[in-house]
Amino acid sequence: MLKVxxxxxxxxxxxxxxxxxxxxxxxxxxxxxxxxxxxxxxxAGFDHKCLGRYFSTTHLRVNLPTQRGExxxxxxxxxxxxxxxxxxxxxxxxxxxAVPIEAAEKIRGDFMRFGExxxxxxxxxVSEAAQPVEGSRAQMTKIMEDTPAARSGIKxxxxxxxxxxxxITDPEDVLDASFFITAxxxxxxxxxxxxQKLTFHVQASHHPASRTGPLLASPVTxxxxxxxxxxxxxxxxxxxx
Numbered sequence: 523m524l525k526v527x528x529x530x531x532x533x534x535x536x537x538x539x540x541x542x543x544x545x546x547x548x549x550x551x552x553x554x555x556x557x558x559x560x561x562x563x564x565x566a567g568f569d570h571k572c573l574g575r576y577f578s579t580t581h582l583r584v585n586l587p588t589q590r591g592e593x594x595x596x597x598x599x600x601x602x603x604x605x606x607x608x609x610x611x612x613x614x615x616x617x618x619x620a621v622p623i624e625a626a627e628k629i630r631g632d633f634m635r636f637g638e639x640x641x642x643x644x645x646x647x648v649s650e651a652a653q654p655v656e657g658s659r660a661q662m663t664k665i666m667e668d669t670p671a672a673r674s675g676i677k678x679x680x681x682x683x684x685x686x687x688x689x690i691t692d693p694e695d696v697l698d699a700s701f702f703i704t705a706x707x708x709x710x711x712x713x714x715x716x717x718q719k720l721t722f723h724v725q726a727s728h729h730p731a732s733r734t735g736p737l738l739a740s741p742v743t744x745x746x747x748x749x750x751x752x753x754x755x756x757x758x759x760x761x762x763x
Contacts, residue, residue, distance in 0.1 A: 533596060533602065533603070533604050534601075534602065534604070535603060535604050535623055535627070536598075536599050536601065536603025536604060536605045536623065537603075537605065537623070537624070538582065538605045538606055538622035538623055538624055539624075540599075540605075541565050541582070541599070541605060542565065543566065543567060543568075544565065545564060545565045546562070546563070546564050546599075546600055547562075547564065547565060547584060547586065547598060547600075547605065547606075548561065548562050548563075548597075548598045549561045549563070549584075549588070549592065549596065549598070549608055549618075550595055550596060551588070551589070551591065551592030551594075551595030551608065552591060552592070552595075553588075553589035553590060553591045553592050554591055555591070559589075561586050561588065561592075563585045563586025563587070564584070564585050564586070565582060565583070565585075566583045566584060566585045566617065567583040568580050568581075568582060568583070569581050569582075569583050569619070570694045570697060570698070572612075572619070576697060577697070578697065578700075578701050579621065579622070579625045579697070579698050579701035579702075580622065580625075581609075581619045581620065581621060581622075582597070582605075582619065582620040582621070582622060583612070583618075583619055584597065584606075584608075584617060584618050584619070584620055585616075585617050586617065586618055587615055587616055587617075587618075588608060588611045588615050588617075589615060590615075592608055592611075592618075593608055593609060593610065594607060594608065594609075595607070596608075597620045604623050605622070605623050606620035606621060606623055606626075607621050607626050608620045609621055624702075625701060628701070628702050628704070631704075632704055635704075640704050640705040640706065640728065641704075641705065641728070641729035642703035642705035642706070642707065642709070642726030642727065642729060643670075643700065643703065643705075643727060643728070643729040643730070644669060644670045644671040644674075644709065644711070644726055644727075645665065645666035645669025645672060646662055646664070646665060646666070646669075646676065646682075647663045647664035647665075647666070648660045648661060648662055648663060648682055648693050648696050649661060649663045649693055650692065650693050651681060654691075655681040655714045656683055656714050656719070657683075658681050658683050658690050658691050658692070658714070659681075659691065659692045659693070660681065660682040660690045660692060660693045660696060661679065661680070661681055661682070662676060662677065662678050662680045662713070663678060665677065665678055669727070670724045670725055670726055670727055671711075671724060674711075674723075674724045675722055676711065676713060676722055676724075677715065679715070680713035680714065680715050680720075681713060681714040681715075682696065682711070682712075682713055683712045683713060683714055683719070684710070684711070684712040685699035685700075685703070685709060685711055685712075686699065686702060686703070686709050686710060686711075687702075688702065704726065705726050705728040705729065706725070706726065706727075707725070707726055708723050708724065708725045708726075709723070709724050709725075710722070710723055710724075711724055
């Protein structure tokens with residue numbers, strides 16, 4: 523985060539949720555100490571992981587060439603709105619990954635409020651349910667002791683439907699939802715328990731991993747397959763080394 527006490531031109535912020543595969547985008551960077559340089563491409567996918575390594579939030583995979591020094595470049599839609607921030611290159615710089623602007627705004631919002639990124643957790647493990655319930659296959663498998671979730675009344679066997687504004691359809695969605703939890707905030711968590719739809723208001727605490735290192739939007743180490751249990755802000759959530 524940089525604070526500049528000057529009046530400067532600013533780009534409008536868009537919404538990455540409005541993007542679709544094949545949406546045209548433009549990145550504007552300063553490669554190799556050259557003047558501002560636009561690159562044109564299109565959105566190729568929304569990835570939870572790459573080469574078996576999970577991201578801490580969904581990344582935008584963009585078929586757009588990048589050069590050395592362009593990390594941090596804004597990714598723009600055709601309205602000139604910022605929809606992402608370039609973070610890494612792929613395949614000999616012929617493509618790249620960008621974090622959605624909402625993820626960058628989450629971190630910026632934390633710094634504006636607290637002076638630091640506050641990664642929250644509630645202490646729930648989920649795995650894939652045998653059958654979908656209300657469109658979700660994310661089933662609670664473990665509620666960790668002495669955690670916000672344990673004190674809220676959420677139980678193992680509940681099917682997770684929503685975390686805050688994030689709709690959950692499968693266990694991998696929990697990783698993305700967990701990224702947007704801020705420690706200290708109250709998070710509405712909606713579950714299906716039998717035939718009842720219940721919403722619990724859970725006050726998130728600090729993510730244990732934040733004591734040993736930052737949780738950033740970049741590739742993470744622990745490889746987990748589709749059937750591995752994922753967790754909502756638990757120590758099993760993959761993170762950067």
